[in-house]
Amino acid sequence: MTVLSERRSKARLGTPSRTLRYLPVISFVLDAVLLVTAVLVAVVGRETLSIFPTAASLRQELHTIGPLLVAGWLTTLWLGGAYRPSVYGAGTDEYKRVLNSSLATAALVGVACFFANYPLPRGFYALAFGIGIPALLVVRYVVRRLLHGARRRGALLYRVLIAGSPSHVDEVAAVLRREPHLGYRVVGALTPAHYLEEETRSGIPVLGNSDDATSIVLESGADIVFFASGALASSSHMRQIAWDLEHEHVQVVVAPGVTDVSSERVRIRPVGGLPLMHIDAPRATDASRWGKRLFDIVGSTALIVVFGPLFLIAAGQVKLHDRGPVFFRHVRVGRDGEEFGCLKFRTMVVEAESMVVDLQEQEGQSALLFKMRNDPRITRPGRWLRRYSVDELPQLFNVLKGDMSLIGPRPQVAREVALYDDAMRRRLRVRPGMTGLWQVSGRNDLSVTEAIRLDLYYVDNWSMMQDLSILAKTFGAVFGSRGAY
Structure with missing residues (x-):
């Protein structure tokens, strides 16, 4: 040999991994069971709750309406590509196909009943699609989580x-x-x-x-x-x-x-049988427009109100520990290199700044993204404040003022920015954020290179959907305290 x-x-x-071939079949069976259940629940719910009451007796026609609706819905999902093997496992394409196909089914049913002058009860219609569409999306999400778990264990x-x-x-x-x-x-x-x-x-x-x-x-x-x-x-x-x-x-x-180019920026256009990949320009300017700013204002205001009691608890613990100042105002570099005062609950001893250079020499680290797992400067209340990112809540006022955004690269100090190369300076094209892509991807457990790569990916591929996804994942990262120290 x-x-x-x-x-x-x-x-x-x-x-x-041949069992992966059966994933579309499994999804089809699950969807069929869900849709049958949704139709049955819609029948019972419409009669029990008396939603849009009419004289129509739905139970007598269930043997016709139910199978036709389920079969038509499954067919639309299939035609919409919801069972293509390539959509499983990652990205939003799977959810988009399921949602778009389901909405198309709802529209087709409504139009067909109108032209056929068929008296489909409105309560049944509302419940069937109101229950069926969210159920389909939730089950797809659960299947994806199970698939990811199996892959982390070395299967599938x-x-x-x-x-x-x-x-x-x-x-x-x-x-x-x-x-x-x-x-x-x-x-x-x-x-x-x-x-x-x-x-x-x-x-x-x-x-x-x-x-x-x-x-x-x-x-x-x-x-x-x-x-x-x-x-x-x-x-x-x-x-x-x-x-x-x-x-x-x-x-x-x-x-x-x-x-590091998102799918939203890529378009494939065949020319004479040659598939050409067109890449749209980076979207850093989109991340600075009024839509994102309005999102920041509304979101930060709501979070300040919601977390008001937590502000009081954190401030009390910091003050009672050593009678020092409650807040720490640190000068950071923001959008286009402008400096601003970044607010935090104080989690370190009062003389912490004077100890930075010595600690960097002890750890053998540069100033860029300097972090210590067991930092001796952190106070007792500062540990839990950092562990659950409560220390960063005052930055909501920075967001409200316009110095920061809810989502974006983390703000850094001038000595860190001085070490930037040309690529890293792209971080300064958007407002710094309270949370960002690298925070929900591992936080301080990531290497400096990987953290920078994720920040640059965010700047070049910004979208509002990505912001919403990061914000949702932030709660899981914070409450799980992954990579926090």
Whole structure:
């Protein structure tokens, strides 16, 4: 047995992911059960609650209305792509397809009943769709969480081969490893013939030549093959490989040489059979418009009212501990490099600032994003204030004033900003935020490089939906106190 054959044999070890093929079937069955239940509940609820009472007797026609509504709804979901294998596991596309298809069903039913002059009870209509649509979305969310949990335990994974130059293979693999919930398990690499090493720099075993991709993919039992830059010499070779694998249940994915671009900024436009990827301009300016500012004003005002009692409790504990000042006003750098006074509940000893340089030397860290897991400057009440991010609540007043936003990169001090390179200065194109993408992705457990990458991703790919998602995830990150110290 040759060295390459041995590597391919090793790559075949592990549990295959063929059960993932049944995920659309499982979703279809769950949706059918949900919709039948929603229809039955709508019938009972309409009669019990007397919603929009009419003389129509729905029970007598249930054997006709129920099956037609359920069958039509499932058909619309299928036509809308809600059962495509590619939508499961990540992103909002799955939820969008379910929601849009369900709303289309509701519209079609209403229009059909109007033109057919069919007296469908309004109470039944309202309850069926009012219960069915949220139930479909909730179950999809639960299934996704179960899928992510299984993948964290090493189950239901896609076995992935990456073809390309070694540097591009490592780059694609690094992106896939950052998102373990996607379920991509890289089992090997296919490199150009001139590359003779057994592994790439990141330790991915080289299983053979990318020109022999078809035979190696089939031999290794891979589910997906990624083609990165430098994989093949011609597009015709890529087309031939796609033809060879079309009946083998293997996905062929082309990984372009761009990263950290959201799907909302990418458009594929075929020109003469050549798929061209258009990337819209970064959206930093969108994150500074009136819509986001209005969201900040309304949101910060509401949160100040809700957390008013917590303000009093925190202020009392800080004051009673050492009789020092309750608030700590620190000069930070905001949007376009303008400085402002960032408010926090004081969590450190009064002379904390004078100790920073010595602590940096002891820890061997630079000023950029300086953090200590066991910082000796933190007071006793300061520990719980930091653990649950209560110390940052006064920044709601900074948001109300306009110095900060609810969502955005965290504000930094001048000595940290002085260490920025050109790429990092893009953080200053938006208002700094109370919470951001890296806070809900691990907080202080992340490396400096990863935290910066997430901040730049936020700046370039801003959207209001992303802000709402981050805000929702913040509560889970705070109450779970992940990475907080």
